[in-house]
Amino acid sequence: MTLRLHTDGKPLRSPQAIIFDTDNTLYAYDxxxxxxxxxxxxxxxxxxxxxxxxxxxxxxxxxxxxxxxxxxxxxxxxxxxxxxxxxxxxxxxxxxxxxxxxxxxxxxxxxxHCELFPGVHDFLLALRSNGIGTAIITDLTSQIQFRKIIYFGLDDCFDYVVTSEEAGADKPQEAPFRLAIDKLGIEPRNIWMVGDHPINDVAGARPFGITTLLRVDHVNGSGTDAGSDVVFDDFNELHQFFFSGKVEGALKR
Structure with missing residues (x-):
């Protein structure tokens, strides 16, 4: 198992919503x-x-x-x-x-030439079937990022999408995170952020009290824990972990 927790022994609580980055989080950009x-x-x-x-x-x-x-x-x-x-x-x-x-x-x-990482679609469907809200915070213009989400067939998998064009600023600035939180209408302590970038995603989300999950690429030797609460490199493993009974409040499957 490559998934690692950095919660100092505190239980990891199930979120009411999970926010996802897009590029290099849901698929490989390069x-x-x-x-x-x-x-x-x-x-x-x-x-x-x-x-x-x-x-x-x-x-x-x-x-x-x-x-x-x-x-x-x-x-x-x-x-x-x-x-x-x-x-x-x-x-x-x-x-x-x-x-x-x-x-x-x-x-x-x-x-x-884009391909979702294995397990992304199934994980998103499982979240929605269990009543967990979903959103995206992503840099770049709305038209391009909307096209990507639709191309992947994920347009029905997210409740809200926030682009840096809409927010007026890229991550890790406050504006896109604040806008996503406002749209979800959920307290930040009940939200998870899943991303690949230690600064843009993890450091950007942490001031709000959001639980942070960092997707790293162990195959290519990239990535660092970067102060995140959870580190993983496989969505299938994250899916299994989430519904394993080890996340407080999440239904075991």
Whole structure:
């Protein structure tokens, strides 16, 4: 068993609701991102007639510039802005049609290579069948994150979705957590937060008194306990643990 508790011997109480992060929590982000960037870069080479290395360098620089300009906001993750600025850095000025084409290519390729982690869907269904509320807090723009959730077939698995676009700030800032708590209408002490990022998810949720669960990737040697209450790397194991009788107040199955 890789699931570990860090509750100092205190019983872990069943929540009234669980909030989930999306990227790298419900699915692995890096593989579809790599495929999507490769597809967008290849199209940019073809449409702009420039060297592949130049395209890659321009897009990387554009991403840095956009993030520096916008800070921790939803739009700072915008591929549309990255591609627009990247094309400009290549000396082609603003090319609206090509920019839109590249963004559509990126997300179409990204979604076609996404896969939920094993056990995610079954765990969510089990929570809902047991009357436990569910929500998402996720960075990036609403349209893109809505598309991901629908693509995964999870649109009926969550009571509420909060994006950093709606909240006006990325995690770990207070706004998205406060908005999710307000929507759920549940005291934070009765909420769990499941995420993969020690700062954005764990540190962001802890000031509210939310119980934190950190999903780590032991296979690739990534992740740290980061002061979380629970550490796990397998949703099937989390599912089994939750309904094992070891979580106070959770029905044993």
């Amino acid at each position: 593989p579809p991102h790599a495929r999507a960037m490769a597809a967008a870069e290849a199209k940019a080479v073809r449409l702009l007639g420039v060297d592949a290395a130049d395209v890659r360098g321009a897009f990387a620089q554009a991403r840095e510039e956009v993030k520096r300009q916008l800070g921790k906001t939803a739009s700072s993750h915008s591929r549309l802005l990255y591609f627009q600025r990247g094309i400009e850095l290549l000396g082609r000025k603003t090319q609206l049609v090509i920019t839109l084409d590249l963004e559509q290519t990126y997300w179409r390729t990204f979604l076609s």
